[in-house]
Amino acid sequence: MEITASTQNDITVLALQGRLDGLASPQLEQRLDALVAAGTRKVVLDCSALNYVSSAGLRVFLGGAKKLKSAGGRAAFAALTPAVHEVFELSGFLEVLAVHPSAAAAAASLA
Template sequence: MNIEIEHRDDILIIRPLGRLDSSSSPELEQLLTEQLDAGCQRLVLDFSGLSYISSAGLRVVLLAGKKLRASQGKIVLAALQDMVHDVFDMSGFLTLFAVARTLDEGLAQV
């Protein structure tokens, strides 16, 4: 998995590419932890390039959401591929997070 990082004003966009599973989730978790500990309050996770997410990946997203909620921040999940969307749906995570069809819609929501 590769991870692209982009800043638009005070919004952090993180774009994981490939598969987010038990072998790649520690890298994303470390990156998110560093950014949130540094004061990031507005986060968009752009999943347009993510083809697969496992329970380990869901855990990382959940941890980021909890940290942001505790600090009154916002997180939006954007551009979920069908398979990734199905995993979020089956796990009940779609009720926990704001979800946008596109990155631009996600930026508008955060």
């Protein structure tokens, strides 16, 4: 999986590309932990090029959103591909996480 980071004002956008599985999820977990530790409080996870997420990926998404919220911040998920949307729906993540149709909409929700 590739992670591309960009920053707009105080919002960090992480664009995820490829597969978020048990092998790739530690990479995202470390990235999110580092952002929180560095004081970042608003993160958009752009999933427009993420074509697979496993249980390990979901755990990192939930754990990351929880850590951000505990630190007084927020995470917003954007542009789920059909495969990722299906897993979010199955696991009830659509009901508890902030999911938006685009990265721009997700960023606007955090502004």
